[in-house]
Structures are given as structure tokens and as C-alpha cells.
Amino acid sequence: MENKTKTRKELNREYTERVKPAGIYQVKNTANGKILLGSSLNLEGPLNRHKFMLKIGSHTNKTLQNDWNELGPDVFVFEILEEVKTKDDPNFNLQDELTLLEMIWLEKLQPVENGYNLTARIREA
Numbered sequence: 461m462e463n464k465t466k467t468r469k470e471l472n473r474e475y476t477e478r479v480k481p482a483g484i485y486q487v488k489n490t491a492n493g494k495i496l497l498g499s500s501l502n503l504e505g506p507l508n509r510h511k512f513m514l515k516i517g518s519h520t521n522k523t524l525q526n527d528w529n530e531l532g533p534d535v536f537v538f539e540i541l542e543e544v545k546t547k548d549d550p551n552f553n554l555q556d557e558l559t560l561l562e563m564i565w566l567e568k569l570q571p572v573e574n575g576y577n578l579t580a581r582i583r584e585a
Contacts, residue, residue: 482557483542483543484542485500485539486538495571497569498584501555514528515533542565545557566580
């Protein structure tokens with residue numbers, strides 16, 4: 461039996477070709493219940509970026525950054541709320557499905573009124 465290990469090039473190709481999850485996420489302050497709601501066609505990117513920006517003290521949302529500085533990272537939870545379920549349908553449109561989820565979660569959580577969101581525009585790259 462041959463034990464073939466993959467080259468770095470093969471691993472990189474597999475990583476870039478894999479399907480990235482699209483959906484809705486939140487950064488939640490468990491101390492006061494405030495949330496930052498977001499959506500993305502690649503969920504991994506924004507969650508990592510928000511965490512990094514907060515850690516280095518340069519998040520663009522000043523209220524969120526102030527709470528992070530004051531309360532500490534332990535009261536914040538970074539979580540995926542829902543992923544878009546892809547369908548093997550020629551009419552399936554990932555962007556449209558994500559827009560639908562955005563409307564549902566904006567209505568449900570009201571992050572502009574009760575959270576850190578400044579507008580109802582929550583989509584990131």
C-alpha cells in the first residue's frame with residue numbers, strides 16, 4: 461500500500477477550490493446583549509477580521525471597540541447563526557438566498573435598534 465502525502469501546491473489548490481460557507485454571523489456582547497450582525501459569501505473571513513481588528517484596537521465600529529476595551533474579550537462571542545443551504549438547482553442564486561437570510565435575521569434581531577450595527581446593510585465580501 462502506497463502512502464502518498466500531498467504537496468503544498470496540492471493542499472493550496474484544494475483549500476482555494478473548496479466551497480466556502482455563505483451566511484449570517486454575529487459578534488455578541490454577552491454582558492449587555494448587544495450584537496453586530498453581518499453576512500458574507502465567505503463566513504470565515506469577516507469573523508476572523510472582526511476578532512483581529514478588536515484585538516489590535518482598530519475596529520471601525522467605535523462603540524463595539526469601546527465595549528471590547530472596557531469589558532474585555534471574554535464577554536464576546538463570535539458565531540455563525542445560519543449558513544445558506546446550497547441547492548443543485550440551475551435557478552439557485554447564492555446572492556438571492558443570502559439576501560433572504562439577511563432580511564429574516566435583521567427582522568429577528570434588530571441589530572440597528574438593539575446593537576452595534578449603524579445601518580441595515582450587513583453584507584461583507
